[in-house]
Structure formats: structure tokens, C-alpha cells
Amino acid sequence: MTFLSYLISGISLGSVYAIIALGYTMVYGIAKMLNFAHGDVIMVGAYISFCTTSYLGLSPLVSVLLAIVVCTVLGIVIERLAYKPLRQAPALAVLITAIGVSYFLQNAALLIWGSSSKTFSSVVGDWSIKLFNDQLTITGVTIVTVLACVVIMVALTLFTTKTKLGTAMRAVSEDKGAAQLMGISVNSTISLTFAIGSGLAAIAGVLLCSAYPMLMPTTGSMPGIKAFTAAVFGGIGSIPGAMIGGILLGIIEIFAKAYISTQLSDAVVFAVLIVVLLVKPDGLLGKRVSEKV
């Protein structure tokens, strides 16, 4: 029974990582850049939702929609101002810019919302399912997060494979130059990618803070890093990979805490990651793309 309850905790933690990792992998898969500011867009999304529910008294659903709108716009603006001018620059320059944007967002949040942390009230509500004479508890947030993860994963996969815009995205990810020659607008495609990635970040932020209701300007950074690890674990660029990677990472983390040592849990998580990457360098579901010279 304790095994099952730890498994549920693991899935609950992992589904939060997974939903963040989906945004990471989406942007990386198309734009081929690591958007380290993703974690901070999550934080902004959570703050928007917090403010609209606590100060304006709007319903949770409206607050989530507002957060999505704000984050989508924010994502497009960040892309336009910070990343687009660097489209021809080396990948390293873009990476450093992303770290800069991450600090910018954190400090902007510090100025706007202050340094004291806030307790987020769950948008999902406080219900939970109890099984086996109350020995097992599955919280509503876990169920909603896992469902949201699956829905987003399926929707993204369908979008990138079945729609015209999605096909354009894949074309851009394979070869920007050739895509442009085929009449695809590279800039607007990448903007769209950021818009979708940031919209997902808003959902991730709201669900992250519903599950672990501590909101401060640095809320997004550590889960962001863990989710990035999850995306690499699952094979960065692969949409189902991000989900599987995230959930596995959460389960490994909880099991390492429960059965090895709470002190060593992070070390165990990253040791597993190293082993996986040694055996499968592209992650669990990653595809090896050979560079043509």
C-alpha cells in the first residue's frame, strides 16, 4: 500500500514536470533553441492567475484563460524582442540571451509582486478520491494534471502532424532555408511556436502552483530545470518523450526518497539520467538526426 501511495505521489510530481517539459520540448523541437526562460513564463502565468482570482475575484477558469492569453502575448513579445534579432547568431548567444530573459522576468516579478511568497489556492478545488479505507489519496489536482498532460500531448501531436501550420513547423525545424524557399514564413512560424509554448507554460504554472501552492518570483526556476532534465531524459524534441520523461523523473525522485534516502534523492535522479543518456544518448524516445555535410 505504501508502494502504491508513493507511486501516486510520483505520478503527481511527474505530471507537473511533464506538463512543463511539453513546452520546453515544443520550442526546442521547432525553433531548435533551449528557452531557459520557460520556467519563468510559468511563474508569470501563476501570478496572473493568482492576482485575477484573489484581487479581482474572477472564477478560476477565467483566471486560467487570462493567464494563457497574457503568457501567449508575453511569449511572442519575448521572441520578437530578444530572440528574433539573434536568428543568425550562434546558438550559444541565443542560449545566453534566454538566461538573461529568465533573470529579467524574475526581477520584474520581484518588482511587481514583491519578494514575499504567496499561497496559491488551487484552481481545481480541494477534492480528492480516497481508496482502500482512506489509505490511498489521489488529489483532484493530480487527476486534472495527468489528464491535461495527456490532452495536451495528443493535441500537440495531432497539430504538428495533421495541420498545415504543424507541417510548416516541422519543415522549419528540419531546414529553415529550404522551408523559406517553399514559401513558409519562418518568422511567423517560430512566433507561433513560442505562442503555443508560452500558452502551455501558463497552464503548467497554474497546475504547478495548484499542486504545490507556494508562489514566489523564483517558483518556476527549479521545476523548469527539472522539467528540462525530463525533456532530455525522454528525448528532447519528442512530444510523447517529454511526457514519459517527466512522469518517470517524478516517480524516480519519489522512489529514491522513499527507498534509498531523502538525502540522496537528487543524486539518484541524476545518476539514472546519466545512465540512460550513456545507453541511449538521444533520450528514451529521441530520434538520431544525422547531419548531412
Place this chain on the structure above:
Amino acid sequence: MMKKALSLFLAAAMCAGMLAGCGGGADTNEATNGDSGESTAAAFKIGGTGPLTGDAAIYGNAVKNGAQLAVDEINAEGGVQFELKMEDDENDPEKAVSAYNALKDWGVQLSLSSVTSKPAEATATENFADRIFALTPSASSTAVTEGKDNVFQMCFADPNQGTASAEYIADNQLGTKIAVIYKNDDVYSSGIYEKFKAEAETKGLNIVSTTTFTSSSATDFSVQLGEAKAAGADLLFLPIYYQPASLILQQAKSMGYAPKFFGVDGMDGILTLEGFDTSLAEGVMLLTPFNADAEDEKTQSFVTKYKEQFGDVPNQFAADAYDCVYAYKAAIEASGATPDMSAEELCDLMIQTFPTLTFDGLTGEGVTWDSTGAVSKSPKGMVIQNGAYVGM
């Protein structure tokens, strides 16, 4: 076109940065400008470093505000005059040393050391080498004062809290089976835990479960709580800050585990956490030197003024900083120090004076220091009832 947009953005970012700088520093500037007309030469320059931005900014800003309030009050009275400067160290030891050097260039005479333990360990070494006297409001690690004759603490050191907590639990028979969750990448938390464990053994307390977490895993506590529950612990000792503690309380409730919770001074602040359901903290016990709800006149007037000026309920850090400035005032009056003395002369005077002082402040009556720099004051046991602290 693209370049233009970029440069516009950069210019905007720079302006924002400058405005931000002004915003943060405005109150200090005003205060110092206010007195500089009549008393620049006659004011003691006190300064410290603390996290004014970043993760731990709540503590740095509380200290800054608390100290500023005391300085304004003292300056308004006439007599001893102070000039205060707080530099940002982002809770980073290296940045704390640069911030310390900036204060040294400014001509700091009496230091407030640093707000948090790790930076304070770094700046205290500099204080010792430069012979600048330091009194830290809140850096509670023993390494801050150890082997340094001119570094003193206003807060009680971590070990004292651990020992006092174990004594309190044993003497009042609060629990028979005790579980501990502490943060093992934090000297504050692990320092308290070590002493708690030692004292618990001598008092015959039974610790049935000890688990840890770190900054990077401070979200999910289901395993730690699960172990404590499985071990049948009826008291959970939490030598941690209130942010992770609030998550622990919430997760314990959702898994239907209701032991007694016992915290230390880091738990102070949980009731003012915005959006926090205070019913979760009902019955939580903690040892703290300061209680914003205390009825005495001194605390009441401090809390009212602080709320008026900064819009928050002051926490223990603000109270400690306020006491630091008043302790300096008391020491200066007792020793006859004058603002034209060099930092080194003041340092020698303060080293002689502090161990002889008996100080009444917000965080304790009859506070004394021994020559190692450690403070002696007794923590008060509090329990949270109906969303407020009540003395135990």
C-alpha cells in the same frame, strides 16, 4: 529596423533598471539626505548586507526596514545620530563580500554584518580582518561568531534553538514519538537539527523518523510525511522556514496525518503568508523571540509604525534589526564613543562595552552578550490559535 527595435528594447530595459534602482533605494536616500544637512559629520555610519532581491529578499528587506525605522526614531530624538546603508547581497557569499567592500568604501564604522548565515560567514571574516565591529541581526549560524572577537549576534544561535526546542518538548511532555523534517542544504536548519538530536538523546526523547529535503526538492513532502506517519510519530519537529512548512502542513492535511507540529523562529511569518489558509496552522507550536501580536507598548508601537511605513506586519527579522540599532545606541552611550572615531577605535570600544550591556528590546528583556559574541535571551513558546500567536 531590427537593430532599432533591439536598441529601443535595451534602452527601455536600462531605464527600467535605473528606475528599479531608485525605487529600491529611495527610502534610504531620503533618510540620509534628511540628516546630512546638520549631522553628516556627527552621525555614526552603520551598514550591512542582506538579500534585498532574490529568493530570500523578504528577510533582507525586513532587516532594512526595521533598522531604518530605528534609525529614524533615534535621529528624530537628537543625541546620537546614525546614517544607515544596506547593500544587496542576494544571499550569495561572494556578492556579500563585494557589498561589504562597497560599504567599506562608503566609510562604514559599525557593521550590521549580513542578514543570512552563509553570506554572514563570509563577511564576518572580513569584519575580523578589517577590525570593523559587527552585530548581525539574524545570521544565526555559530560559524559567524566563532573565533572572531568583534562579531556579535542579536538573534540566538542555531544550536540554542535546537537545545531549547528539545528541552521544551521534553519538559512539557508534548510528544513521545518525534519525527523531524529538516533542510539539509541549509546551515540554519541542519545546525538546529544537530543540537536538537543531541539534546533529545540526553532528555530521553524518542526520535522515530528523520528525513530531509533540499532547495531543489522543496515541493513534494509526501515521502517524508509518509515515513513519519508510518513510524507513528505524534510530534513533527520542523526546524525550517515557513514557506516549505506551509506546504508540509497542507500536504499532511491532505493525507490525513495530524501530529503536533513544532517549529522554530523560521516558522514565524506563516500567518502573514498571503493566501495561506491559517486554519492549517492551527495548533502549530513554535519558539520565537518576537511576537507581533504581543500586547506590550514597545511592540505595539513598533508594529503600528512599521505597518504605516512599509505596509507589512513586521517579522522577527525586522524586530532583530530594530533592536540592533538600539543596542548600538546603548553601547555608544555607555562607552562615550563619538562619530569622529575610526572604525578600529570604535571596534575596540564595542568589544569592551557589549559584554557589559544589559539591553531591553523587542526581542527580549535583559538581553546580555558574552565575549564570544553569542547573545543570551530566552525564546518564548507560542502556539497558534484562531490565526494568532498565543503564549504557551
